[in-house]
Amino acid sequence: xxxxxxxxxxxxxxxxxxxxxxxxxxxxxxxxxxxxxxxxxxxxxxxxxxxxxxxxxxxxxxxxxxxxxxxxxxxxxxxxxxxxxxxxxxxxxxxxxxxxxxxxxxxxxxxxxxxxxxxxxxxxxxxxxxxxxxxxxxxxxxxxxxxxxxxxxxxxxxxxxxxxxxxxxxxxxxxxxxxxxxxxxxxxxxxxxxxxxxxxxxxxxxxxxxxxxxxxxxxxxxxxxxxxxxxxxxxxxxxxxxxxxxxxxxxxxxxxxxxxxxxxxxxxxxxxxxxxxxxxxxxxxxxxxxxxxxxxxxxxxxxxxxxxxxxxxxxxxxxxxxxxxxxxxxxxxxxxxxxxxxxxxxxxxxxxxxxxxxxxxxxxxxxxxxxxxxxxxxxxxxxxxxxxxxxxxxxxxxxxxxxxxxxxxxxxxxxxxxxxxxxxxxxxxxxxxxxxxxxxxxxxxxxxxxxxxxxxxxxxxxxxxxxxxxxxxxxxxxxxxxxxxxxxxxxxxxxxxxxxxxxxxxxxxxxxxxxxxxxxxxxxxxxxxxxxxxxxxxxxxxxxx
Numbered sequence: 001x002x003x004x005x006x007x008x009x010x011x012x013x014x015x016x017x018x019x020x021x022x023x024x025x026x027x028x029x030x031x032x033x034x035x036x037x038x039x040x041x042x043x044x045x046x047x048x049x050x051x052x053x054x055x056x057x058x059x060x061x062x063x064x065x066x067x068x069x070x071x072x073x074x075x076x077x078x079x080x081x082x083x084x085x086x087x088x089x090x091x092x093x094x095x096x097x098x099x100x101x102x103x104x105x106x107x108x109x110x111x112x113x114x115x116x117x118x119x120x121x122x123x124x125x126x127x128x129x130x131x132x133x134x135x136x137x138x139x140x141x142x143x144x145x146x147x148x149x150x151x152x153x154x155x156x157x158x159x160x161x162x163x164x165x166x167x168x169x170x171x172x173x174x175x176x177x178x179x180x181x182x183x184x185x186x187x188x189x190x191x192x193x194x195x196x197x198x199x200x201x202x203x204x205x206x207x208x209x210x211x212x213x214x215x216x217x218x219x220x221x222x223x224x225x226x227x228x229x230x231x232x233x234x235x236x237x238x239x240x241x242x243x244x245x246x247x248x249x250x251x252x253x254x255x256x257x258x259x260x261x262x263x264x265x266x267x268x269x270x271x272x273x274x275x276x277x278x279x280x281x282x283x284x285x286x287x288x289x290x291x292x293x294x295x296x297x298x299x300x301x302x303x304x305x306x307x308x309x310x311x312x313x314x315x316x317x318x319x320x321x322x323x324x325x326x327x328x329x330x331x332x333x334x335x336x337x338x339x340x341x342x343x344x345x346x347x348x349x350x351x352x353x354x355x356x357x358x359x360x361x362x363x364x365x366x367x368x369x370x371x372x373x374x375x376x377x378x379x380x381x382x383x384x385x386x387x388x389x390x391x392x393x394x395x396x397x398x399x400x401x402x403x404x405x406x407x408x409x410x411x412x413x414x415x416x417x418x419x420x421x422x423x424x425x426x427x428x429x430x431x432x433x434x435x436x437x438x439x440x441x442x443x444x445x446x447x448x449x450x451x452x453x454x455x456x457x458x459x460x461x462x463x464x465x466x467x468x469x470x471x472x473x474x475x476x477x478x479x480x481x482x483x484x485x486x487x488x489x490x491x492x493x494x495x496x497x498x499x500x501x502x503x504x505x506x507x508x509x510x511x512x513x514x515x516x517x518x519x520x521x522x523x524x525x526x527x528x529x530x531x532x533x534x535x536x537x538x539x540x541x542x543x544x545x
Contacts, residue, residue, distance in 0.1 A: 013048035015040055060134050060374060061233075061267075063117045068095055068135070068143055073119055082154075085164070085172035086191035088112040089119055090151040095143040102260050102283065103147035109198040110139065111186045112152040112169075113159055114244070115233040115376075123235050124155040124185065126168040127387075127394040130379045136233025137265040138202060138244060141277065145260045153188030153201055155209075158364065159237060160398035161185050162212060162479040165454040168394070174451050175217055176500075177509050181451045183212030183479075189247050190217035200257050201247045206237045207351065208446075208483030210245045211495040215446035215514030218497040218540070220254045220531065221247045223483075225522045226490030227272060229258070230265040232374045237363035238355055239270065239371055241487040251496070251532040252290070256283030258524065269372040282525060289529050295333030296533040300526075301439040302329050303339035308444025308516075310345065313478035315449040317501040318513050322445045324545035325498040325515050325534065329443075332533050339442060341431050347485030350428070353409065354421035354488065360406030364399060396461070397469040429489035436491075436520045441530055444482050446495040446514035450503050482516060492524040493517070496531040499543040512540075 017036030020043055024031045031039060070093040076082045093116065098104070110116060113123045115132035116139055123130075142149060157166040164172040164187035172187040174180040175194040182190045186203030190213025193201050203210040205223040214221025222245045231242050246257035263277030289296060304326055309319050330336050362368040364387065366380040383391065392400060409417060435442065452475055458464045486493040495514040503509035515534075519527040 009041075009044045009048050013044055013051060015043045015047055058377060061137075063133070063135050067097060068093060068140070070116075070118060082170070083192060083195055083197045084178070085154055085167070085170050086188040086195065086197060088122060088152040088154040088167075088169045088188060091116070091119055091149065093139075093143065093149040095146070098146040099144040101146045102256060103142060103145040106147045106200060107150045107198045108142050108147045108257075109151055109153045109189060109192050109201040110136075110149060111189050111201070111203045112155045113204055113235040114139065114152075114202060116149065116152065119152060121152070121235070122168055124157045124159060124161070124167040124169070125394055125399065127158070127391040127399070128379060128382055130376070130382065132233070132376070133378075134233055134374070137230040137267065138261040139233065141261050142202075142257075150198055153186065153192050153203075155189075156185035156187055156398065157396045158399040158402075159185040159204060159206065159209060159235070160402055161187075161396075162208065162476040163452060163454070164213075165460075166396045166398055171454050173454065174511060176511055177451075177503070179454055180503065180509070180511060181216060181454055183208075183216035183447065183451060185209040186213050186247065189213060190219060190221075193217070193219050193247050193249060199248070200253055202244055202257070202261070203247055204234055205243045205245055206241045206487050207355070208480045208487070210243070210247060211446050211483050211493060211514070211516060212479065214247055214495040215497070216451040216512060218512035219247055219249050220251050220494065220496060221245065222254055222258060222494045222524065222527070223486065223492065224258065224262065224524050225492045227268070227270040228275070228492075228522065228524060229261050230263075230268040231270055232265055232267045235363075236368060238359045239362060239368060239373075240358075241355065242270065243487065251528055251535050252283065252286050254494075255286040255528045255532070258528075259283040267374050280525060282528060285525055286528055286532050290532055290536055296536075297329060297530060298333035300334045300441070300530060302326070302334045302336050302530070303435060303439035303442045304336065305344060305442045305444040305518075306338055306340045307342065307344040308442075308482050311448055311478060311481045313448055313481070314445070315501065315504065318445050318448060318450065320545040321499045321501055321513055321543075322443075322515050325538075325543065326443050328534060328538060329530070332537055334530070337439065339435050339439060341435055343428050343431050344485060347428055347488065348481050350421055350424050351480075351484040351488050353417065354425060356402050356405035357409050357418045357421065359402050360410070364395075364403055364406075397472045400469065401473055425488040428485060429491070432489055432491055432518070433520070440519065440526055442518040444516050444518075446482060446516040448478055448481050450501050450511045450513065453505060486518060491521055492519045492527050494527045494531050496534060497540040498534075498538075499540055499545075
């Protein structure tokens with residue numbers, strides 16, 4: 001690297017040779033003593049430059065509070081006010097001059113890792129206290145479409161939880177049975193949509209966090225193609241796996257919300273530059289598609305992913321309901337065939353190793369390297385170069401697990417393991433692409449078992465029967481078996497409610513289950529059409545195998 005600017009070295013910026021030598025020694029290096037003065041001059045100049053950069057005004061999208069006023073911002077308290085844990089924050093945010101009426105009169109909530117200026121963004125954790133000064137791109141687009149944003153939906157601690165009892169704002173109960181999980185980490189989004197506390201919600205998904213709550217709560221959730229919706233203004237976990245997506249009670253509503261938020265914003269480097277806002281009229285296309293009442297899926301080829309049913313933890317009732325739902329697609333004109341992708345069975349293993357390697361720096365320390373996007377210096381400054389003991393304790397076992405795994409893998413395996421994971425995940429994506437040359441969509445259960453029970457109050461941290469980290473995390477084994485792989489590959493994946501199944505611990509308790517529909521990249525519309533056709537022809541609440 002050349003030195004383009006030496007910097008004006010003031011006394012406060014001088015880095016002595018002894019400090020340089022200690023810096024090198026911590027990295028296992030030895031510098032010749034005669035070079036220390038030179039390095040002192042060079043690093044002192046750099047120190048001055050860094051301080052000067054921090055004096056330059058930051059650059060981020062300014063919020064016009066006259067155009068987008070927000071009122072009644074507050075933290076609800078108590079089971080009724082929070083809708084049994086669904087709400088993190090309540091507010092009223094609207095546009096005084098909407099650009100269109102696609103969402104006129106619609107109440108929308110945001111997962112609590114999405115920036116809404118002047119409203120605290122907890123990310124489900126007490127580890128970081130952050131009130132953003134910006135609105136996420138999708139916030140502006142939703143308001144421009146005439147919607148009212150009514151608040152923030154609770155999410156699991158640091159978005160690392162598949163069971164809805166880890167959020168700093170409290171447990172979130174399944175809308176169909178108190179004491180059971182909504183799934184996570186977009187737990188509040190799933191509940192609020194299902195109970196009618198809002199009409200639509202936007203969640204984030206790095207391993208299943210939109211689709212699992214959708215499946216567990218009996219609503220529609222879409223993890224779109226990677227890069228279709230801008231992630232700008234949303235707290236990242238791992239940029240190559242980050243997705244935001246809509247949750248709604250119907251496929252039509254899901255498609256309309258997607259139409260409002262999809263398209264490049266010129267900031268998020270996950271996105272193609274040539275995909276303008278409004279390029280595909282998803283909502284309009286689904287409305288037209290649903291006018292086809294006779295064989296609406298004629299010509300559509302559906303592949304049943306065999307490995308999606310083969311994990312030993314797959315619940316027999318979930319599998320039977322999924323297969324019965326798939327059979328109904330044939331009656332709608334679809335051609336059904338079986339597809340085998342053996343690597344799918346190992347995808348969770350690869351994801352489990354890949355996520356912590358990058359997720360510690362990007363997600364937990366807010367230190368993404370090599371990205372071109374909107375970042376949050378103020379939030380990063382409050383975290384520091386490593387987690388404090390207080391921050392680590394506040395994360396709970398999910399975040400702690402990622403942090404310790406990341407430290408261990410970095411120290412013991414490093415770059416070679418990260419490189420191997422990257423290559424294997426590309427292979428996984430190629431395998432799905434190969435299968436999708438022969439079929440239009442793949443279908444498989446979203447969650448392979450029904451929602452599990454939440455911890456009881458005495459099992460919470462500090463309780464008389466506090467769960468150990470191993471026991472807490474063991475509850476999530478298998479939860480993302482069919483979902484995480486599509487975060488790694490970027491394929492669109494939609495969860496559609498298809499019926500109720502018995503809880504595994506109590507057959508009298510019946511909970512929703514979902515079918516996952518996976519399509520080719522940027523062919524999200526095909527997934528929506530398949531889902532909408534099934535939804536129109538069947539009542540999921542009464543559907544039985």
